[in-house]
Amino acid sequence: MATNSQQQQQPAEQQQQQPQAQHVNPAALQEPMNQMYTTSQAATGGSTLSVALQNQTTSSTVYAYITGQAMDNNNALFLLSADAKTPYYPTSPSATGSQLAQNCAIELGAPGNTVTATIPHIAGGRIWFSIGSPITFLLNPGPALVEPSVTNPSDPNAKISWSFAEFTFNTDQLYANISYVDFVGIPIALTLTTTSSGTQHVSGMPANGLDTICSGLQAQNASDGQGWNQLIVQNNGQNLRALSPNQGMVMNPSLLANYYDSYVSQVWTKFSSQQMSIDTQAAAGTVSGEVSGSALSFGGSTFAQPSTHDIFTCSTGPFATGSNAETNAIIPRLSAAFNRSTLLVSDTFPAAENLYYQNPITNHYARIVHAANLDGRGYAFPYDDVQPTNGQDQSGEVHAGDPVLFTVTVGGANASTSTPSNDRKEL
Template sequence: MAGLKDRIRKLLGRKGTAAAPTNQKQVPNPSVSPSADGAQQQSIPQLDGMFDSHQKVVNPQTRAATVTGQLQVQLQNRTNSSTVYAYITGQAINHNNAIFLLQADAKTPYYPPNPSSTGSKLAVNVSIPLGAPGNSVTATIPQLAGGRIWFSIGAPLIFTVNPGPGLVEPSIFNPADPNHNTNFGFAEFTFNSAQVFVNISYVDFVGPPVSLTLLDTAGATQHVSGLPANGIQTIANGLTAQTQKDGRRWSSLIVNDNAGKLLRILSPNSGILLNPTWFQTYYTDYVNQVYSQYSTRPLTVNTQASFGNVNGQVGSLGNLNFGSGGLFAKPTSADIFSCSTGPFATGQNGETNTIIPRLAAAFNRSTLLLTNTVPNGEKLAQYYTNPITNHYARIVHAANLDGKGYAFPYDDVVPDGGAGQEGALFSYSPTLLTVAVGGNGAFVG
């Protein structure tokens, strides 16, 4: 399976988060436009706001799939609360990519109509109650793009609709959002005619623990462990200790609710978007050391694509020059944490776009002074060992039972044949996806 996953990873693009948060994220309703041959094709735009997914979608022609039109999703309450709700949202692939929400009965689809005003309430109940701790509810979903399985603990979430229609999702950035002080989180997925792909994500924040188990028609099981029940407190403790050690803003990423109870933990990128001065000069010394080192020797980037291995060196103007692969000016801390701004902004040059993820990942993991070949020259034990590194990612990975989960946008970059760090599962023939919230009974499998 690992070799197959590596080949799929090479076929698929990676993307980072959006540059800036909106007060609330609105999912647009994609349009349908004619293709060059006159056939109708679905145009699925990149979703705006902070909650960009990092999902890889396999071209159906790359392998014959045994995917049906529906998928069973078992939603498990592994918290200590009886007030837990689940929500499933996405864009219905076989319904003109219309905005989709699953109703409270966990089987009936709801496609919100286009409202006349912003912030319109949903006409149906989409809060799926999970019942007492240990209880499970099985949901049935159609094929969806940009899917999310949401959980909230202690209170239901509030979704609204804007003209378009556009779904307004819960925001961690807007204090006026009715969900701002609710404990919530989500897993991301795509379910199409080729496969199901699902992952846990800490790219924007850490919320309640979520684990994944995927069963296929052959009886094979894959599992992502997620955090144990006390995992978010472990991360908070680690960030506090790191601030005591280096005096940086790591502990400022910890968010408490109105009662002073630990609610969530922001990623550095989210923290910077809310407070631009945080970490402003954090990576400066490390970046200067990297650019000094590669002014006298080349840096080799394994593009893991048709471009092969490309060499770059810092020239007289101070840019890391990869020739046809583009020039990379020194990134700021914000560029490194976001993976999507400054020299890491993607464009029309395909070769540049394959260099960006691997270079951005190496800066987040601080491996560029340890090897001159990335990612194939890197070893897992070298990640985050420099004092200047993405300590949020280091601490988050350490807190997860299996060490997996997207902690920054390009956390799926690994050496050829290396172990994935992103906490993702996929199958060409899925039969049951189990998503558990709360962390009680979490295990490594």
């Protein structure tokens, strides 16, 4: 599951870095991550990894940052220094909103250039990029990292073009994905080269991907008048980013407020007279549910009707996780079915990909984002990693236990569905 950014819209004195939940297949909620993959992907045990940061924008002023928790240093807050090799472990400052003591802005140089960084084992990792200006990171006592916010107008990065990819690198594997859960900004692509398990590639968006998405949101608003255009953030008349619905509702709580109400009512009516079947892809196996009274009941798990806010966040109301393992396994699949609007066209879930986003009431942000990515992949809502067993990945992830080189490309100038060459030049 991917978590939404809870610290956004808070002043610097309140913002604190929380361990970032990675976009892991929800079936892994019941099992350690190292059990998710086959033994043919056994980890090599290397304590560091090379990360190639490639500038495929049209700008020579592009910065990269790498942050996370250093797993081999008691999960200490980690930033990579500007030389792309030296770890920086901030000490706890005496005041909120303190400056970093180290320069952590990695300059990528001219278009086409690549800088190769070296990272240790990191949990909750993010690789950030900005164009035109560096990102301002601050420190609170802890130490806690104050990250950029897309919903706080007073954030020092509010008018900067920036984006990130997420990753975890541990003794078992590297896992990484492209994240659009909160917003879409600069195109990012991923390529993972391994010792013996092949090369994996996530294409990302072409250079004009953001403009394509913003045009799609404008068109959807013209079609249904629901305010999808309000998710577009501009600076000086240019598209800066497109917010996801859950972040758009942070900015404007009335936006899309009752959007899913009629769809939810139709779902409840349908399953009042027939059952649905959910493959939890976990220890609970396949469970059957039916509406009884006002709740959708699976025996040991019951769900009230979700609000639009619950559906877009995937984490509130009936979708809040707790101590019941069966409920926790149902939540991702039910949340995904609402976001993809497959509940009226199927009785078994996760549903097939060809059924996604076909209803007029759906997560059009996710639909438009997937369409704008060259291979259709990328996290567009928190449970976008839900898929049928042996189904097509939607989330834009790469993973392997034998990683050799992790290439993260920013800008989309060479975006392709084919795996790019590893040839690169250094600064």
